[in-house]
Amino acid sequence: xSVTSALAGALSGLSATSRQAEILSSNVANATxxxxxxxxxGLGAAVLAGHGQGVQILGVRRDVDRHLLGERRxxxxxxxxxxxxxxxxxxxxxxxxxxxxxxxxxxxxxxxDQALVEAAGRPESQARxxxxxxxxxxxxxxxxxxxxxxxxxxxxxxxxxxxxxxxLNATLQQLHELNVNLRSFTGAGRDVSxxxxxxxxxxxxxxxxxxxxxxxxxxxxxxxxxxxGAPLLEGSAAEIGFTPVHTIxxxxxxxxxxxxxxxxxxxxxxxxxxxxxxxxxxLGALFSVRDELAVSAQGKLDAAARDLVERFSGIDPTLAPxxxxxxxxxxxxxxxxxEVGLAGRLRLNPAADPDQGGALFRLRDGLGAATEGPPxxxxxxSALHSALTGARxxxxxxxxxxxxxxxxxxxxxxxxAAALRLSAQSEQSFTAARLTALTDLEAQNGxxxxxxxxxxxxxxxxxxxxxxxxxxxxxMIDTLIRLDG
Amino acid sequence: xxxxxxxxxxxxxxxxxQGSDLRAQVxxxxxxxxxxxxxxxxxxxxGDVAPLLAVDASLARLAAYRTSTTDAAFQAAAQQSxxxxxxxxxxxxxxxxxxxxxxxxxAQVNATAAEARGRLASAMGLVNxxxxxxxxxxxxxxxxxxxxxAEDMLAALETAAAxxxxxxxxxxxxxxxxxxxxxxxxxxxxxxxLSAVPVAPGETADLSTTAMDPAIRDTLAxxxxxxxxxxxxxxxNAEERARLAQTAGQTLLRTEDARITLSARIGTVEARIExxxxxNAAEETSLGILRADIGSVDPYEAATxxxxxxxxxxxxxxxxxxxxxxxxTEYLR
Numbered sequence: 001x002s003v004t005s006a007l008a009g010a011l012s013g014l015s016a017t018s019r020q021a022e023i024l025s026s027n028v029a030n031a032t033x034x035x036x037x038x039x040x041x042g043l044g045a046a047v048l049a050g051h052g053q054g055v056q057i058l059g060v061r062r063d064v065d066r067h068l069l070g071e072r073r074x075x076x077x078x079x080x081x082x083x084x085x086x087x088x089x090x091x092x093x094x095x096x097x098x099x100x101x102x103x104x105x106x107x108x109x110x111x112x113d114q115a116l117v118e119a120a121g122r123p124e125s126q127a128r129x130x131x132x133x134x135x136x137x138x139x140x141x142x143x144x145x146x147x148x149x150x151x152x153x154x155x156x157x158x159x160x161x162x163x164x165x166x167x168l169n170a171t172l173q174q175l176h177e178l179n180v181n182l183r184s185f186t187g188a189g190r191d192v193s194x195x196x197x198x199x200x201x202x203x204x205x206x207x208x209x210x211x212x213x214x215x216x217x218x219x220x221x222x223x224x225x226x227x228x229g230a231p232l233l234e235g236s237a238a239e240i241g242f243t244p245v246h247t248i249x250x251x252x253x254x255x256x257x258x259x260x261x262x263x264x265x266x267x268x269x270x271x272x273x274x275x276x277x278x279x280x281x282x283l284g285a286l287f288s289v290r291d292e293l294a295v296s297a298q299g300k301l302d303a304a305a306r307d308l309v310e311r312f313s314g315i316d317p318t319l320a321p322x323x324x325x326x327x328x329x330x331x332x333x334x335x336x337x338x339e340v341g342l343a344g345r346l347r348l349n350p351a352a353d354p355d356q357g358g359a360l361f362r363l364r365d366g367l368g369a370a371t372e373g374p375p376x377x378x379x380x381x382s383a384l385h386s387a388l389t390g391a392r393x394x395x396x397x398x399x400x401x402x403x404x405x406x407x408x409x410x411x412x413x414x415x416x417a418a419a420l421r422l423s424a425q426s427e428q429s430f431t432a433a434r435l436t437a438l439t440d441l442e443a444q445n446g447x448x449x450x451x452x453x454x455x456x457x458x459x460x461x462x463x464x465x466x467x468x469x470x471x472x473x474x475x476m477i478d479t480l481i482r483l484d485g
Numbered sequence: 486x487x488x489x490x491x492x493x494x495x496x497x498x499x500x501x502x503q504g505s506d507l508r509a510q511v512x513x514x515x516x517x518x519x520x521x522x523x524x525x526x527x528x529x530x531x532g533d534v535a536p537l538l539a540v541d542a543s544l545a546r547l548a549a550y551r552t553s554t555t556d557a558a559f560q561a562a563a564q565q566s567x568x569x570x571x572x573x574x575x576x577x578x579x580x581x582x583x584x585x586x587x588x589x590x591x592a593q594v595n596a597t598a599a600e601a602r603g604r605l606a607s608a609m610g611l612v613n614x615x616x617x618x619x620x621x622x623x624x625x626x627x628x629x630x631x632x633x634x635a636e637d638m639l640a641a642l643e644t645a646a647a648x649x650x651x652x653x654x655x656x657x658x659x660x661x662x663x664x665x666x667x668x669x670x671x672x673x674x675x676x677x678x679l680s681a682v683p684v685a686p687g688e689t690a691d692l693s694t695t696a697m698d699p700a701i702r703d704t705l706a707x708x709x710x711x712x713x714x715x716x717x718x719x720x721x722n723a724e725e726r727a728r729l730a731q732t733a734g735q736t737l738l739r740t741e742d743a744r745i746t747l748s749a750r751i752g753t754v755e756a757r758i759e760x761x762x763x764x765n766a767a768e769e770t771s772l773g774i775l776r777a778d779i780g781s782v783d784p785y786e787a788a789t790x791x792x793x794x795x796x797x798x799x800x801x802x803x804x805x806x807x808x809x810x811x812x813x814t815e816y817l818r
Contacts, residue, residue: 414538440495443492448493
């Protein structure tokens with residue numbers, strides 16, 4: 001043990017405390033940086049030839065809880081999934097109109113019903129016949145607007161799938177490059193904490209889209225698999241394929257053609273059902289919106305539209321059997337094989353619509369009437385009202401069967417939309433609460449400036465102590481030197 | 486050494502989340518207090534909005550029935566006043582006509598006949614009554630009055646009674662013309678009877694009386710017989726003319742029962758409409774109360790909630806301010 005080795009030990013102490021201060025400053029600076037994980041300098045006693053030789057820096061340790069991280073990622077994926085679904089169902093409910101809004105499908109229907117009663121009480125009144133035409137058009141407009149809303153939401157889901165897939169591919173590519181960098185840096189023994197932070201952030205991004213399992217490999221490498229089992233990153237990044245379309249019509253589905261599915265490295269995978277490897281995140285939810293939820297919502301709307309069309313066909317004695325009634329499929333008779341998208345194609349019969357060159361008296365005298373009949377004849381108008389209010393079995397399979405009046409059907413459809421939205425929202429708040437709890441736990445493991453300040457006090461004290469040792473050693477050397485002189 | 490440490494972000498997150506949650510609650514409560522409506526009606530009704538929609542649909546329909554009962558009541562009242570007008574016209578001349586043969590001079594018979602002719606025109610005017618542009622005895626042809634002019638009718642009757650030599654002949658001819666589909670049936674310009682008018686859910690009022698109703702037709706026949714005397718039938722046969730006047734009086738007397746029955750029938754319809762109207766109004770009121778009950782927010786509850794959330798939010802602000810000052814850095818200066 002010599003004086004110079006004491007100097008060396010004190011110097012190692014100085015450099016260790018400086019390094020600690022450096023890491024601490026980085027921690028404090030990143031106190032609010034998302035994705036930043038607290039670091040710590042690992043210290044150990046330096047041993048040289050069996051003797052203590054001061055302190056040595058073992059490395060910089062990232063203070064990460066892998067289990068919590070994995071849980072939080074899954075929760076985030078789940079929340080993304082529920083958010084997308086609940087958002088869509090809320091949109092459907094808004095498209096049909098909330099129960100107390102004057103523009104809801106039910107309110108439009110009530111106005112039509114009212115107009116029919118009023119006109120039956122005074123069939124010669126042009127104003128009341130016009131009321132029927134106006135409210136019928138408003139009812140049709142309600143159906144059309146809801147269809148447009150649903151199909152727009154579908155198109156938006158398709159476009160978002162395209163964006164998510166692009167982001168997924170780009171992120172996977174970045175992750176692959178990071179893996180390469182990490183391999184060489186780790187091999188060279190350099191501090192890779194910043195790269196690890198960056199990689200964690202990128203995996204977070206991916207896991208919001210598709211829930212993933214991260215498998216650690218040697219030399220700080222990771223492999224990524226979706227929780228459904230599809231490989232995303234294993235040696236090289238997977239290439240995910242998807243082709244968005246510009247416009248979506250109700251008839252287009254993935255099964256019947258027109259809409260793209262998903263491929264991983266060229267191999268097609270299911271986008272729904274238990275065999276699909278991509279479910280659980282926003283991507284799976286968007287596919288579900290495009291291919292299931294929107295199709296089912298449109299199906300219910302079409303079922304109601306079909307019921308409306310069928311109610312008013314066959315009660316008008318002036319029409320040939322099978323001819324289009326008051327409500328038509330784009331101006332023509334309705335074909336039971338062509339139900340999909342009917343809600344968007346509903347039109348008022350041109351014969352009775354002054355806007356399309358028809359005449360109002362045909363509402364009263366029959367759509368096939370060539371000339372105006374006696375103006376007080378309310379028989380057909382009463383029949384129209386009974387057709388609207390009578391109970392009738394639903395012929396479409398798009399909605400649970402039952403014997404209903406049209407108002408009951410409309411209110412069932414509105415209730416159904418509200419109930420679906422509410423249950424999706426309750427699932428959404430459940431997953432959100434879980435994510436919040438996990439995020440809070442993660443945040444608790446984050447930077448605590450109070451703790452860092454305490455450490456700073458210790459570092460300051462240690463630095464001063466080491467400096468004091470150097471000063472003492474210097475004095476000792478000086479003393480020796482003065483013995484000469 | 487394990488140290489217990491809580492990251493800064495944790496507290497910030499919790500405070501921020503609670504703050505935004507409370508502010509959302511304040512906004513919701515404030516909106517509900519000011520509008521009196523649920524911000525989320527679907528949630529308030531637990532996803533089953535059918536009861537609310539059923540009430541709204543019934544209210545809309547009742548509003549429609551309010552219009553149609555008003556129309557129906559107006560038409561029934563117009564029919565009623567026309568029929569009672571006919572009765573008055575008939576009652577005013579029946580006794581005079583009845584006495585034509587026994588007490589009147591031919592000149593007096595002539596004067597009575599002239600009066601009957603005037604009354605015929607008035608009676609036909611009553612039958613042609615219109616209520617708000619709608620001919621009330623025309624059936625479905627509401628845009629046409631049911632009868633043409635009295636002179637046209639008398640001319641047609643004269644033709645039918647041409648060559649008649651006795652009062653009996655004229656009576657037969659007149660009655661024949663009135664019951665002949667090619668006679669009065671052709672003279673009637675209206676249409677088939679009106680179909681029943683809806684006045685309440687599942688309930689209709691029958692306004693089917695037309696000018697073809699036997700009570701109206703036979704009354705007109707009575708007036709017409711007397712009026713024909715004034716047009717000069719059976720000219721020169723004072724005895725038969727007086728007899729015809731008497732027959733006319735008898736006809737008017739005989740049809741009095743029919744007129745009363747018709748009047749009673751229309752009265753029943755009026756009562757029915759009025760009952761429906763009262764019932765509709767009562768239903769509208771009770772449905773309005775029900776609507777407010779299920780579709781609106783209890784303002785006291787909403788106001789209490791607003792107050793509670795406000796107090797909570799204020800406490801949160803206080804806590805946020807206190808907690809943010811709790812930092813070791815503050816004391817290390």
